[in-house]
Amino acid sequence: MATPHDQKAAVGSGDDSTQHPISNILFIIAMQTEASPLVNKFKLAEEPNSVFPKGVPWVRYSGKYKDLNINIVCPGKDTTLGVDCVGTVSASLLAYASIQALKPDLIINAGTAGGFKAKGASIGDVFLASDVAFHDRRIPIPVFDLYGVGCRKTFSTPNLAKELNLKVGKLSTGDSLDMCAEDEAAILANDATIKDMEGAAIAYVGHLLDVPVLFLKAVTDIVDGDKPTSEEFLQNLNAVTIALDLAATKVVDFINGKSCSEL
Secondary structure, eight states: OOOGGGOOOBSOOOOGGGGSBOOEEEEEOSOHHHHHHHHHHTTOEEOSSOSSOTTOOOEEEEEEETTEEEEEEEOOBOTTTOSBOOSHHHHHHHHHHHHHHHOOSEEEEEEEEEEOGGGTOOTTOEEEEEEEEESSOOOOSTTHHHHHHOOEEOOOOHHHHHHHTOEEEEEEEOSOSSOOHHHHHHHHHTTOSEEESSHHHHHHHHHHHTOOEEEEEEEEEETTSSSOHHHHHHHHHHHHHHHHHHHHHHHHHHHTTOBGGGO
């Protein structure tokens, strides 16, 4: 089987549009707990007249911050169970619909993630993802294996990373919070520092529609630590969301007045 790193494609490398100042930013955030601080920080209002298909639970907040039009979209709550619609399916559908309706210059997928102590991650660290890949799409057939892993370089932002002194690492995505042995092997093959449940799906849509995507991930739990992931995630969620809010605000302040090519 070929290795996932034999396949490389940039996520939303853009075209001439990368040269003009960014005016429309779209945040895609899985959980409303993660989104609320940013909604408040940017003084955004929930939009009652949805640009999305009738019946979906997706939520949109919008407003103006400095020179930027900002939209934050969340997949909302499951209509049957009432929990946040986390995972790759909701994320990819929401990303596609939001790009079609809102025409963003830049997408920021902000959220929480598990981190690996062996790779230097600690609780509360905020990472920019340099690469994204899946760790639970196993298709052991030549070339299909590469498609399953879906390894992609993210949109390059060297000036932003340097100016804000953000950590940079590879992100691996799967639809389970826990990690079975097969997932662990795939995550190691992806050389991941952080793992989440949405990033690579949003990367796929960004690449498909040629929209630059940044991945801003704050560490809630140490995957290779001694505490259960679910317990540590819930314990640290609120505090880490504050760290994510601060980092995301600094990112937006840095972006204001710049083009994608200047990031």
